[in-house]
Amino acid sequence: MSLGTNSMSNDTILKVEHLSMRFGGLMAINDFSFEAKRGEITALIGPNGAGKTTVFNCITGFYKPTMGMITLTQRDGEHYLLERLRDFEITKLARVSRTFQNIRLFSGLTVLENLLVAQHNALMKASGYTILGLLGLPAYRKASAAAIDKAKYWLDKANLTERADDPAGDLPYGAQRRLEIARAMCTGPELLCLDEPAAGLNPRESAALNTLLHSIRDEGVSILLIEHDMSVVMEISDHVVVLEYGQKISDGTPDHVKNDPKVIAAYLGVEDDEVEEIEEQLDEGTI
Numbered sequence: 001m002s003l004g005t006n007s008m009s010n011d012t013i014l015k016v017e018h019l020s021m022r023f024g025g026l027m028a029i030n031d032f033s034f035e036a037k038r039g040e041i042t043a044l045i046g047p048n049g050a051g052k053t054t055v056f057n058c059i060t061g062f063y064k065p066t067m068g069m070i071t072l073t074q075r076d077g078e079h080y081l082l083e084r085l086r087d088f089e090i091t092k093l094a095r096v097s098r099t100f101q102n103i104r105l106f107s108g109l110t111v112l113e114n115l116l117v118a119q120h121n122a123l124m125k126a127s128g129y130t131i132l133g134l135l136g137l138p139a140y141r142k143a144s145a146a147a148i149d150k151a152k153y154w155l156d157k158a159n160l161t162e163r164a165d166d167p168a169g170d171l172p173y174g175a176q177r178r179l180e181i182a183r184a185m186c187t188g189p190e191l192l193c194l195d196e197p198a199a200g201l202n203p204r205e206s207a208a209l210n211t212l213l214h215s216i217r218d219e220g221v222s223i224l225l226i227e228h229d230m231s232v233v234m235e236i237s238d239h240v241v242v243l244e245y246g247q248k249i250s251d252g253t254p255d256h257v258k259n260d261p262k263v264i265a266a267y268l269g270v271e272d273d274e275v276e277e278i279e280e281q282l283d284e285g286t287i
């Protein structure tokens with residue numbers, strides 16, 4: 001649902017307010033709020049089962065939240081309430097794209113074809129949805145050339161130009177991950193949501209991923225990611241939000257979060273009364 005424009009800060013691309021998600025008797029997300037800033041990489045982290053994927057699924061329309069409001073503000077100030085949109089509308093209207101934990105490419109199509117298929121909707125629109133449009137309309141020819149240019153641009157950014165004509169399924173794992181992200185970029189998102197993009201990557205592939213994510217951010221596209229690999233999170237994120245048992249326990253810069261006793265306790269699996277002890281150890285510099 002588009003709300004038009006209003007005075008909310010245009011620096012915030014995503015505002016999640018009082019989000020709750022119940023599965024039967026389990027409150028997977030409980031009154032969770034955070035903001036992601038435009039042009040930043042925001043990481044959502046937390047121990048296994050903390051609720052990260054559930055939050056992602058609420059933002060991208062796979063789940064309808066039990067309660068709460070999720071506002072996406074585009075560059076031109078247009079607002080969308082994501083919890084009221086269907087998943088395809090979230091991609092098409094609100095311009096939110098996502099990737100999944102498990103790679104979902106068209107493995108029999110070439111690398112280039114994967115990037116062109118992602119632009120199918122824009123091309124069909126330019127054709128006027130007619131065969132004559134496909135064959136002769138100048139608008140279609142222009143859109144088709146633009147689609148090829150965009151595909152070439154993201155092939156280059158993802159360092160995949162040399163593999164453009166190879167089947168996507170033949171690429172090494174890390175290259176498939178970059179292709180998935182390049183494909184998402186071909187849909188022209190304002191917010192890119194990545195579910196564990198570094199999972200299973202070797203250090204070289206991880207470095208190539210970081211380069212790609214930085215180049216996406218440098219174009220002004222905002223990134224929200226779930227990631228388990230702390231070295232990736234600390235290296236590439238501008239802002240980190242930490243979830244535990246469906247609730248926010250920390251929110252700030254990577255440095256702030258890294259030194260937050262509550263976060264250390266959550267990751268070490270200690271009880272609440274041991275947090276003070278960790279605080280003392282942090283002050284003494286013994287951890």
Ligand SMILES: Nc1ncnc2c1ncn2[C@@H]1O[C@H](COP(=O)(O)OP(=O)(O)OP(=O)(O)O)[C@@H](O)[C@H]1O
Nearest residue numbers: 023024026028046047048049050051052053054055
């Ligand atoms: N569709 C569902 N039905 C029932 N329970 C669910 C469903 N999806 C998630 N849950 C539960 O909600 C809680 C949060 O799960 P979620 O997958 O969001 O956590 P996570 O932080 O992404 O975990 P991980 O790091 O292991 O992927 C878990 O207890 C999980 O079992």
